[in-house]
Amino acid sequence: SPITTLPDSSQTTTAPRESHFINLALTKTLPIPISGKGIELYLSDGRTIIDGCGGAAVSIIGHGNEEVALQTHKQGLQLAYAHPGAYTTTPAGELCQFLLDGNPHGFEKVFLCSSGSEATETTMKLAKQCAFEKGEPERMHYVSRWQAYHGSTMGAMSMSTNLARKEGFEGLGYPHVSHVSPPYAYQYQKSDETEDQYATRLIQELDDEFKRVGTQKVLMFTAETVGGATAGCITPPTGYFRGVRKLCDKYGILLHLDEVMCGVGRTGTFYAFEQEGIVPDIVTIGKGFGGGYAQIAAVLIHKKVVDVFRKNSKPFNHGHTYESHATACRAALAVQKIVRRDHLIERSAAMGKVLDAELRSQLAPCKSVGDIRGRGTFMAVEFVKCKDTKESFPPELRYGIQVQRFIHDLGVDVYPGAGTVDGIRGDHILIAPPYTVTEEQVRHICSVVRQAVLEMEAVYM
Ligand code: PLP
Incomplete structure (x- = not known):
């Protein structure tokens, strides 16, 4: 098959020079991954790492899938790129059709871009132009x-509140x-608050904020359906999202759900919002959409928004050179067809139940495990210094990050939490393996997490 003519990746065993990539300055002592198969990564020092987080919750079908590589290779030979302003390539058309077929949830249009960040930028501009076309320029x-x-x-x-990522950029945005x-x-x-009362309190706070700003001035409310890396799978x-939907409708404010991390089956349904009984006006997906085989993300736009542009016969005034890139679309389509054919979303839900149960039973003796939460193969473990008071470890200890590094030394990758809601809380790790993970691998991941946590506790508690 033509795939065998591709260059042998094992030739790239030397780490890039530190000066080439600014981020590598932080990781220069780590060996580099040379290849991967399924849930395993093979490092340049000969070690095998179990990928317990799919990178950053990206690899949903695992590594080294030959079907996807072959499809991408073929597309590259046929046509890698055509100007997206002039043409819709076959894979881009097929991918949009895949997403929109049968009009699920009323989405009518898709904007395909290269990253979750671009998807957020696109959504912000889309909401602004939508308000402009509606004759509501005061919405800013x-x-x-x-x-x-x-x-x-x-x-x-500007939309993000990950304090660590914003450090040094105060005043910008x-x-x-x-x-x-x-x-x-x-x-x-x-x-003393029921779940219902808690949801009501959060909705009231949102209502108060809309009113404080001026309900005629707010363009859009953006939220992750299941809060990901910063929050730790909250x-x-x-009833929370039903309340949010009602409020946005009341004031004509658009609702954007960011499912870049939690979407595409991660929580056990294609969209996480399907478990909330509502539909957003705009949803963004990324990460698992290309499954790590292509840098691709998408903005799905509801008919309600599309109609505003349609009425004025106006195009969306936005674009990127690499939007709807043909090989990226072909790769994403190949990934999604495998997900559908092999019932991997159902598998994400089923393996998620195993993961949840294993984490709870294996981490039961751990004194620093305050909370285990999440949905599907999207689970977080939050660490606290004291379970009774939920007091966190001092932030400078970076307990969660230390646990993550320890787990890596034991041969498993989990995702380090970087969250702080108030500069203090949010020490966690995130476990989000490929949906193809087996029960045995789930048990192994959890036992390694347990070993690392117990050893950390022996030092710090
Ligand atoms: N939105 C969410 C919820 C994310 O988790 C991320 C990345 O972690 C992004 C957006 C940004 O995506 P990207 O890193 O592809 O730009």
């Missing part, structure tokens, strides 16, 4: 949540953004 303000990550470009960074509390029940639901209380 976005509301997002604390403990959120929506990307690292200027607009996306889009000025008209404010934030409300996320549904972070473990730390912030009051002990799931909304029942």
Whole structure:
């Protein structure tokens, strides 16, 4: 098969020079991954690492899938690129059709871009132009949540509240953004509050914020359906998103759900919002969409928004050279066809149940494990110094990051949490393996996590 003519990746065993990539300055002592197969990564020092987080919750079908590599290779030979302003290539058309077929949830149009950050930027501009076309130019303000990550470009960074990622950029970014509390029940639901009352309190806070800004001035509310890397898989209380939807509708504010991390089956349904009984006006997906085989993300736009542009016969005034890139679209389509054919979303739900149960039983003796939460193959473990008071470890200890490094030394990758809602809380790790993970691998990942946590506790507790 033509795939065998591709260059042998084992030739690239030398780490790039530190000066080439600014981020490598942080990781220069780590060996580099040479190849991968399924859930395993093979490092330049001969070690095998079990990928317990799919990179950054990206690899949903595992590494080294030959079907995807072959499809991508063939597309590259046939046509890698055509100007997206002039043409829709076959794979781009097929990928959009895959997403929109049968009109699921009323989405009518797709914008294909190269990253989650671009997807957020696109959504921000789309909302603004939508308001302009509607004759509401005074709408300039976005509301997002604390403990959120929506990307690292200027607009996306303004929407994000990952304090570590914003350090050094104070004063930069889009000025008209404010934030409300996320549904972070473990730390912030009051002990005498029911789930329903907690949801109502959060909705009230959002309503107050919309009113404070001026309901005619707010363009859009953006939230991760299940809060990802910064928050550590925080799931909304029942009724929260129904309340958010109602409020946005009341004031004509667009609802954008960022499912770059939690979408595409990660939580056990293609979109995480399907478990919330609502549909957003705009949803963004990335990461698992290309499964690590292509740098691709998508913005799906509801008919309600499309109709505004249609009415004025106006195109969306936006674009990128590499939007709808043909080989990226072919790779994403190949990944998604495998997901559908092999029922991998159902598998994500089933393996998620195993992961949840294993984490709870294996980490039961761990004194520093305060909370285990998440949905599907999207689980987080939050660490606290004291379970009774939920007091966190001192931030400078970077307990969660130390645990993650320890786990890596033991041959498993998990994702380090970087969250702080108030500069203090949010020490966690994230476990998000490929959906193809086996029960045995889940048990192994959890036992390594347990070993690392117990050894950390022996030192720090
Ligand atoms: N949105 C969410 C929820 C994310 O988790 C991320 C990345 O972690 C992004 C957006 C940004 O995506 P990217 O890193 O592809 O720009």
